[in-house]
Amino acid sequence: MAVPAAAPLPCPLLLAVCWAVAAGMAAGAKILPSPSNLNYSFIHICTLNWTWSPPENISSSCNLEYSSDIVINGVPEDRREWSKSRFRVTDALLNEEMRLRVRSECKNDNTSEPSPWVETSLLPQGILGTAAVDLGCVWHNLEYMACTWRRGENASSDTNYTLFYWFDGLENPKKCSNSSVDQGIFECIFNLTFPKVTSTYPTISILVTDDSEEVRPVCASKNPTTLVKPATPRQLTLTKTNDRIDVKWSESETFPKSCLLYEVKYCNGDLDIGQIIASEMNSVSIAGIDANSKYTFKVRAKPKRECYNSNLHSDWSEEKSIGEKKDSTIYFVLIITIPLIVAVSTVILLVYLKRLKILILPPIPDPREILKRMFGEQNEDSQSSAKDDPINTFDRLIIEEEIHSLILTETSESTNPEKENR
Structure with a gap:
């Protein structure tokens, strides 16, 4: 005889059973003890090593891991890590309050809960607003790095900042001695070279500080591959053959082969708007030119993404022109x-x-x-001589009569031709 199937539980009853099971599991869950002896130390400038001791009385069945998190000025950085190691290496932010917190967890174990957080703090030293601001660096032509920054708003005018740098391969941090100040902008330049065959580059740690304890230090970690700026292309030459112009320039001596992309800009006449041609070689040919036009060329370089993750272009080269343009001024x-x-x-x-x-x-x-x-x-x-010489009066009268006769004669001669003409 068949056994009738059990009737399904009503929905409210099913939820009650689930909550009861969950409550029972939670009541039986064990809270793990926290790690102890949390501390930090500087490995090098701007690099911290956080260490702690394991918790006591941990079951052998527990797959123990440590969860660590960074908190800056009371705000978690969402850079939580899980590791079996009892240390964590991070960058140091000396200009802000920095805290590291750690707790114990048994991975894939529902019978225990993570331990409470244990934390320690690295407090900033010096007066707020005295640290250097707008710190930025550029790696010029894989030869030297130039870093610039401005004085903090609360720093005195005689603040003398000093830059230190370190990367993996240096035994000790080095001081940058080639520094200058121009219109409130501080700059320091130091040599930075690696072999051409290098495929990976170490992170550069930068520390800007002052001898005074009142000035806050500031740290920054720089990925040099994102800061690469090639040198300006040089020795630009132009050759014109029939309806073609060949453009050539010198290759870089510091970059590996095929790690630069060039942009050639040329304009027809004196216009600033022109065309840009990309080239992976240090030369380019332009065909179909106007023989009666003047062309102006300039070149710049940019690192390839395959080699460096940088968006910095070199400066444009010096402009050079070829050809002659008809001068409309003459007309x-x-x-x-x-x-x-x-x-x-x-x-x-x-x-x-x-x-x-x-x-x-x-x-x-x-x-x-x-x-x-x-x-x-x-x-x-x-009239003037009559008074003085009455004897000559008679002679003048004779002369006047002769003149009258001459006038009459000329008048009669001039009237005759007029009559004939009529």
Whole structure:
């Protein structure tokens, strides 16, 4: 005879059973003891080694691991790590309050709960706002690193910052001695070279501090592959052949082969807007050029992603030009000059022709005007001399009669041709 199947439990009853089981497990769960003797020490500048001791009375069945977390100014950094090791190496943030907290956990064990957190703090030294700010570094041409920063807002004007650096391979931290200050910007340069065959580069630890205890130190860890800036390409040469221009420049002596990408920018004429051509070699050819145009070229370099994770370009090289551009200024000057020359020449010619006409056909003097001037002068002379010389009066009268007769004769001769013309 078949046994009837058990009836399913009602939904509220099922939830009650689940909560009871969970409560029983929680009541029976054991809280692990916390690690002890949590402490830190500086390995090198800007590098901390946090250490602790294991908890006591841990069951042999517990797969013990340690969970550690970094807290900056009371805010967790979400950089939690799980490890069986009893230490953790981190960067030091000397300008802010830094805490490390650790607890014990039995992985994959539901019968125990993690221990309470145990923590220790690294408190900043010095006055708030005196630390260097805007610290940045650039690795120039794989030869030297230049770091710049500004004075803290609460630092005095005579604050003398000093930069120290260290990376794996140096026995002790080194002091950067090539420092300068320009318009409130501090800069320090130190040599940084590695063999060309190097494929991995160590992290560079940078410490900027002051001898005074009132100035807060500041630390930074730099990945040098993200700071690479190539040198400006040099020896740019241009060669023109028919309708093609060949551009070439010198190769870098510090970068490994095939680790640089070049950008060639060329413009037609004096325009700033041009075309950019990418090249993996230190040369490029441009075909189809205009033989009557002037072209300007410049080049810059950029690290390849396969070699360095940097977005920094080199500076543009010095511009060089090839070809000749027709100068439209000459045409403009001719358009203005030619009409002006014609106008001036016409005026000069008119003035010259007027003078030439006067020389060839001089104006005929009016006899009446001449006689008037003559009689006017004679009358004045007769009046002045009549008083002194009454004897010459008769002679003047005779001369006047002769002149009157001459006028009548000329008048009659001039009227006859007019009648004939009519």
